[in-house]
Every structure is written in C-alpha cells, then in structure tokens.
Amino acid sequence: MDVLIVDDDAITRFALCAALEQWGFIPVVAENADQALQKLATDTTPHLLVIDWSMPGMSGPDLCKTIRKREDGQFFYILMLTGKEGNEAIIEAMEAGADDFLSKPFDHRVLKVRIAAGSRIVRLEQTLNQLASRDALTQCWNRRMIDELFANSIAESTRKRSNFSIMVLDIDHFKIVNDTFGHAAGDVALKHVVNLLNTNLREYDQVGRYGGEEFVILLPATDRNEAWGVAERIRSAIQFQPTIVSEDVHIDLTVSIGIAQFDRSRDANQSAFFERADKALYTAKQSGRNRIICSE
C-alpha cells in the first residue's frame, strides 16, 4: 500500500521512508502541501497519509481541510504528526479532518501500530467501496457505478472533444434459460457472458450490469464504426462459446446489441443518449435478435 508522507523536514522524510519500507509500505513523498495535492490528483493516489502540522505555505490542518472538501468521494486516512502537544492540538487536528494524531518525537513502534491501524481502515473502506460499486454475481460494475462512470465519460468526451460510444446488450430469451435450466444455471450463464465481455473488450472499456440480463458497455474514444467492430466480436464470441454448466449441460446463448455514438448537438443529456442506444437494442430485438443495430 502506498503511503504519502508530507513533511518539509528532509530528515523526518528520510526516517519515515526507511521505516515504512521496512514495514512493507511504499512511501511517496511531498515536501509541502502543494506537492501533496499534486500527488493526490493522480489516478494512483495514496489513501494513507502522514502529514506534518507545521510546513511552509499551507499548514497540515489546512491541507487536511482541503482534502476533506474533495467531492469525488475518495477516502483518505490521515495521520497528523506534530511537535505540538496537549489536547488543544489534538482537537484542532481532528477538527481539521485528521483521523489520528501523533506527537513528535514519536516512538517508531507507536507509529508502526498506528500506520497498521490506518492501513486496515483504508482496506476496509476499499472493500466497502468495492461492495457498493460491483454487481455481487458477476463482479462487473453495478448500475449505480456504471451510471456514474457513464456521466464521467460524457463529461470527458465533451471536454476533450473525443468520440464516445455505448452499447446496450441484452441476452436473448434469457427467461427461457432460467425456466429450462434453473436459476443457478442462469447465474452461471450471466457470469460466462461477463467473462466473455471482459475478454473481448479493451482495458479502458467499462461493463456494468444494468438489469437482470441487460448490460451497458462504455467505449471511450470510440466512434460508431469501431464500436460496431467491438460489438460484433462480442456477439460472435457469445454465440460460439456456449455456457458450460456441467459436462452434460451446455447452454447456447445469443445477444442483441444497440449502439449509439455520443453526439453533443443531439444528445441533450445522458438519458437522451442512453435512450438512442436502448431504442437500437429494441430494434435489434424486433428484427429477430442475435444482431447489432446502430442508432442513426
């Protein structure tokens, strides 16, 4: 786990880095609050922070307040280190948003157990986040999360003026699968489909389970023709790789897919854009299933 050390004192930084490495953590260092905020703006931001109170420029408590004002929902566990003593300092640090407080000069054994406690809380938070954002059966994103990613992708596409397409995919006649083979086999089939989706999508594409057997796939930097290619790869993979429930039970599946490319002049909002892909899916279903239809 990465740990961000924010301290203007080179010796303390050095000592903390050596100790953290010894305890199995990966130290990331910042000499002041501005550098810390830059590190916290990256995709691989550390979530366990050790912040010194007194630094040139923005102080530790002010840095805490700034971090707590973030609106992206990310959790940071903050341990404040300080040469200040007494209850007033503890109260000020905690009110600024610190989770824990350690007075300098600190006993390294105490720091070790405090860091261990912080890392347990960060892991717990990450697990909770995972549970809240993943579909329990298939482990792809759940509807809440894919909606959030969907909104972010639209914003990114607008900002960068880049292409963005979505697919809405529905497994054909899935009710018959459940009625014929049972719900347990249906669950295996859903997992199999998600597995094939993950295998046939690119690293930066996102899959979310939208409803029972309906999935939404976000395709950043992708126009409708490229989306068609991805969709066809998925459609044929699912058609030709049946779900193997047991030695005797193989389930053939097909899917229908609706595609739409984001059009800023036409799609007033996320719902309007989704609606076009969903209508294309409906047309695919009406036209005989096991096919892809692209919204005009």
Added chain:
Amino acid sequence: MILDHDRVQDLTRNNTKLIASISQLFLAELPDMIRSVEKAYEQSDRKSLSIAIHRLKSAVGNFAVKSFYEQFSRLELLALGNNAPVMPLSDWLNEWDTTKAQLNTMVIELKDMAGI
C-alpha cells in the same frame, strides 16, 4: 548524553549504513538550519525565529533525548512571545547559545555513533 542511542537504533533498526546516511543528511542540513535561526534573530523577526527553531526541533527530534527536544519546544515558544511575560530576544539568545553548545555535543556523539 544528548544523543538518544536507543531512538537512533530504533529509527534505523540498528542498520549501520542507514545510521550513517541519516546522520550525514542531518549534518548536511544543520548549518543551513542554524543559519536560519540566527538570521531571524538578527532581524528580530519572532515569527521567522519560531519557524526556524521548529524546523530544527523536528530534525533534532529524530536523534535527541526527550529533554533536549523539550528545550527546543521552550525556545520555540519563547521566540514566538505569545505568552506574557514576553522574554526579550537578548535573553532568548542566552538560552539559544546554551542549546547550541549542547547541539554541538549531540553532533559529536552522533558522528561517533555513525562512525563518520
């Protein structure tokens, strides 16, 4: 003894290379930290003086016994002069001179421990 041997051993897991590295880093930074203190004193800038002492205190805290660290805490507080009666800076200098002499002792002890 100003140097806290146990603290340094604990900090470095008694790794001789690490003791040498951290000591060298401290010794390299020390003249600049002392200069900052003395410059702030010459300018009678209490705020800068307390900041410079605080910086030195943080660094010293990695090596010194608690009582010496607390001496820096007192110097920091007195430099700031927030609490009445405010100590005149000339008196503060006497305390600083005593502390600086002890700091020199700590440096000798540290060099001895680190073998540098």
